[in-house]
Amino acid sequence: MLFHSLQPLLKRNQDHSFSSVSLHCHDVNSLLRKLGADLSVIQDSILIGCSDRGHAHFCLDLAAVDAAAVEEESGGKFVDLRKSYFLLSESKAPLVAKSQALLRWHQTHRFCSCSGKLTQRNRAGSHRFTAGTQNYSYPQMSPVVIALVHDGTRCLLGRQASFPPGLYSALAGFCDMGESVEESVRREVAEEAGLEVLSVTYSSSQHWPFPNSSFMIGCFAAVSPAHSQLSVDRSELEDARWFDLEQIERGLSVRTPPRRGAPAVTWFPPKHAIGHRLISEWAELQRRHMTSR
Amino acid sequence: MLFHSLQPLLKRNQDHSFSSVSLHCHDVNSLLRKLGADLSVIQDSILIGCSDRGHAHFCLDLAAVDAAAVEEESGGKFVDLRKSYFLLSESKAPLVAKSQALLRWHQTHRFCSCSGKLTQRNRAGSHRFTAGTQNYSYPQMSPVVIALVHDGTRCLLGRQASFPPGLYSALAGFCDMGESVEESVRREVAEEAGLEVLSVTYSSSQHWPFPNSSFMIGCFAAVSPAHSQLSVDRSELEDARWFDLEQIERGLSVRTPPRRGAPAVTWFPPKHAIGHRLISEWAELQRRHMTSR
Numbered sequence: 197m198l199f200h201s202l203q204p205l206l207k208r209n210q211d212h213s214f215s216s217v218s219l220h221c222h223d224v225n226s227l228l229r230k231l232g233a234d235l236s237v238i239q240d241s242i243l244i245g246c247s248d249r250g251h252a253h254f255c256l257d258l259a260a261v262d263a264a265a266v267e268e269e270s271g272g273k274f275v276d277l278r279k280s281y282f283l284l285s286e287s288k289a290p291l292v293a294k295s296q297a298l299l300r301w302h303q304t305h306r307f308c309s310c311s312g313k314l315t316q317r318n319r320a321g322s323h324r325f326t327a328g329t330q331n332y333s334y335p336q337m338s339p340v341v342i343a344l345v346h347d348g349t350r351c352l353l354g355r356q357a358s359f360p361p362g363l364y365s366a367l368a369g370f371c372d373m374g375e376s377v378e379e380s381v382r383r384e385v386a387e388e389a390g391l392e393v394l395s396v397t398y399s400s401s402q403h404w405p406f407p408n409s410s411f412m413i414g415c416f417a418a419v420s421p422a423h424s425q426l427s428v429d430r431s432e433l434e435d436a437r438w439f440d441l442e443q444i445e446r447g448l449s450v451r452t453p454p455r456r457g458a459p460a461v462t463w464f465p466p467k468h469a470i471g472h473r474l475i476s477e478w479a480e481l482q483r484r485h486m487t488s489r
Numbered sequence: 490m491l492f493h494s495l496q497p498l499l500k501r502n503q504d505h506s507f508s509s510v511s512l513h514c515h516d517v518n519s520l521l522r523k524l525g526a527d528l529s530v531i532q533d534s535i536l537i538g539c540s541d542r543g544h545a546h547f548c549l550d551l552a553a554v555d556a557a558a559v560e561e562e563s564g565g566k567f568v569d570l571r572k573s574y575f576l577l578s579e580s581k582a583p584l585v586a587k588s589q590a591l592l593r594w595h596q597t598h599r600f601c602s603c604s605g606k607l608t609q610r611n612r613a614g615s616h617r618f619t620a621g622t623q624n625y626s627y628p629q630m631s632p633v634v635i636a637l638v639h640d641g642t643r644c645l646l647g648r649q650a651s652f653p654p655g656l657y658s659a660l661a662g663f664c665d666m667g668e669s670v671e672e673s674v675r676r677e678v679a680e681e682a683g684l685e686v687l688s689v690t691y692s693s694s695q696h697w698p699f700p701n702s703s704f705m706i707g708c709f710a711a712v713s714p715a716h717s718q719l720s721v722d723r724s725e726l727e728d729a730r731w732f733d734l735e736q737i738e739r740g741l742s743v744r745t746p747p748r749r750g751a752p753a754v755t756w757f758p759p760k761h762a763i764g765h766r767l768i769s770e771w772a773e774l775q776r777r778h779m780t781s782r
Contacts, residue, residue, distance in 0.1 A: 244667075294667030301666070305602045309626075312600035312607070333602075335666045339632055339704045373594070373628045373702060374537075374587030377694040398691035401670040401706075409666060411632045413694075413706075 242321030255295035354436030390427025535614030647729030683720025
């Protein structure tokens with residue numbers, strides 16, 4: 197799987213879907229040879245896993261080679277990782293994300309944080325070490341809680357100023373050292389929305405490459421409908437508000453990011469994102485609950 | 490809260506329980522003055538939180554000062570962190586653990602992993618940064634799954650060769666980059682015990698300072714009683730075996746680590762550890778299940 201400055205190389209399939217460009221090692225070799233590039237760059241490849249048939253898969257960042265030339269030779273295009281999340285199918289996105297996260301980790305851990313000395317990678321790229329010491333470092337993910345707050349009939353979504361226009365998602369924040377999942381959720385919801393969480397229920401989890409490899413732990417957080425008055429921390433969130441089932445279903449029906457200049461619309465994270473899963477799960481539970489009444 | 494080379498200073502209370510020694514800033518000042526130590530070391534204190542009354546709490550490592558002299562002046566004793574887990578009450582242990590983890594993180598992140606340059610801490614000690622760059626680094630915890638495998642009537646516990654004699658706990662392992670909680674549990678249980686997990690249920694989570702600040706995510710992992718034949722990976726585990734409720738209850742009744750030379754006995758992690766909580770929860774469910782039959 198090829199990258200350029202951490203952007204994955206994607207190609208458009210005949211059915212107009214997108215996938216990552218997977219090349220055999222000897223194809224990468226001929227590609228580099230054609231472009232007159234240094235073949236030793238292949239040694240920077242990182243093992244990302246094995247197929248069911250036992251074939252080893254690697255990723256490689258070709259930042260040292262001209263991007264346009266690689267695109268022309270391969271028939272693919274280097275795409276911003278966030279954008280690729282809207283182009284790739286649910287089965288393809290996680291491996292691209294993992295690959296980019298591993299490449300990024302190696303690029304940002306060339307030095308030992310203990311000694312400041314240069315580190316070396318092991319052959320597979322699963323860790324780095326400082327020669328002559330016992331200092332090993334492993335690719336790290338930072339635990340983050342993402343909580344869908346609900347009060348029985350509505351759920352709470354917010355948006356950061358950096359989000360694209362109209363995008364809302366569940367509240368999220370890094371776990372502080374020393375905290376449990378439940379403590380992080382209670383603190384984040386109190387800080388960002390001024391609400392007291394009564395109970396926390398785990399839903400699912402996910403590796404997320406932004407901003408820097410997070411380990412997203414998705415939860416539902418119940419608050420009392422009698423105490424649902426929001427007090428939004430505007431330094432953290434541009435907006436946060438309650439959504440009822442109808443508004444959520446309208447948002448879920450928006451499949452792709454609205455085009456620039458199109459009328460304002462509320463939409464949610466892409467299908468592969470745990471934020472999407474939490475919102476869909478809540479809507480499903482809410483529908484069932486309303487039918488059973 | 491004072492430490493020496495990452496060992497917390499504990500004192501024995503009148504009721505023979507132990508707590509960490511908490512000194513006011515001016516008491517630390519006079520202590521250092523008495524010992525003829527450099528007072529500027531106080532600036533290395535790290536903010537660990539606020540009391541309900543709004544008092545700021547800090548931790549400080551006095552590695553530069555003679556340990557025995559501090560012990561004599563304060564009436565306390567510097568104790569290995571693992572040992573302190575058996576001495577401290579359930580309410581005191583987490584803050585000592587968090588403090589030690591923060592101190593350790595600062596000590597091992599004096600250099601920027603991107604550039605190899607020296608980093609500086611901010612005043613509170615909540616992060617470090619590289620002067621003149623946008624490189625910030627925050628104290629990190631590594632996600633680890635700890636899974637109590639059960640087959641309906643028995644649960645599976647294992648021991649690493651490094652554990653004290655007779656100690657058994659739930660299976661645990663680091664989450665690989667790209668994995669979810671459920672994927673990590675399935676992989677770890679397959680790798681370490683050769684079992685296929687049918688379902689994973691989240692129980693609770695916990696910060697754990699060993700070996701290097703882990704974010705422990707505790708789960709129950711169900712396997713089929715028809716496929717419970719173990720195939721233990723001896724490079725990872727010294728032993729792993731099935732325990733029935735009676736054996737678990739016997740282990741839970743051992744309150745303190747058996748003394749050296751005492752007869753061999755099976756025992757479990759201390760009360761503050763998530764391993765203990767998982768085992769107790771399983772025993773409780775099992776008892777209820779047996780009563781209801």
